[in-house]
Amino acid sequence: MSAQAPFIFPLRGLGQGLYTYELVADDAFFASFKDAPVTRADIKLELTVDRRTREMTLTFDFAGTIATTCDRCMADIDLPIAGKESLIAKFTSGADEMEDEANLIYLDPDTSLFNAAPYAYELILLAIPMIRTFDCREGSAPFPCDEEMLDRIDDSIEYASDGDVKEDGDTDKPSPWDVLKDLS
Known part of the structure; x- marks a missing residue:
């Protein structure tokens, strides 16, 4: 089974209403993307799908850690990240000619399966701070920093x-x- 398989859900037969999926973005998930900058991660993701007749709203609520190097002391750390973002998918004929926008995508009404993995991947990467530092001496010892x-x-x-x-x-x-x- 592919690491992205849990992120693929059927649109046919998915009636109107709210659906919640508990997903995990881990090492295998990031390895399934070419040239992924994250090699080790443990992120719990709750995907809420609000299905309507002509559109669907996907809300990605995630929290966890990624393995990186602390920009302050150069030690290997598990950096905590979290975020909550929404994506709107509009169902319209001629969706192939329409250009997706930041938080808006267009899908053909006959689409049978939807893969949310690329969107989850992108949102998680965007949640990683540019400067990756850890509160080195906060909390209880042993501290991860050098x-x-x-x-x-x-x-x-x-x-x-x-x-x-x-x-x-x-x-x-x-x-x-x-x-x-x-x-x-």
Whole structure:
């Protein structure tokens, strides 16, 4: 059975009303997509389908973790992600000529099966933050982050006597760029 099979549901015979599917986006799910940037994941996804005569609304509500590298300390972490997004599918003849929009797709009224996997994949990837950092010292030990790297980062930050971080102009330490000021 394909990793995307649970995401494929029949439209024929699916009467009007609300339907809820409990799905999982895991390692096998992401491996089923070519060049997926996620290799390890554990995401629980609830797909709610609100079927109407001429349209259907799909609501993707997901939460879980993905394996990545912390951008702060470079340690391997399981980054928590969550999101809730909706997709509207309108049934119209000539859907092949119509161009899909951000949260709106067009389906032919005779479509028998609908694969929600590509949409779930895209929404999960869009929920991953651009800067992937973990609250390194929050919660209980053992912490997933690299303590040695965090200590080096903390040592490189200078603090003023009142506890605030010193600005670049506040430091007494010479800058390595000061040498360039004399070249003219």
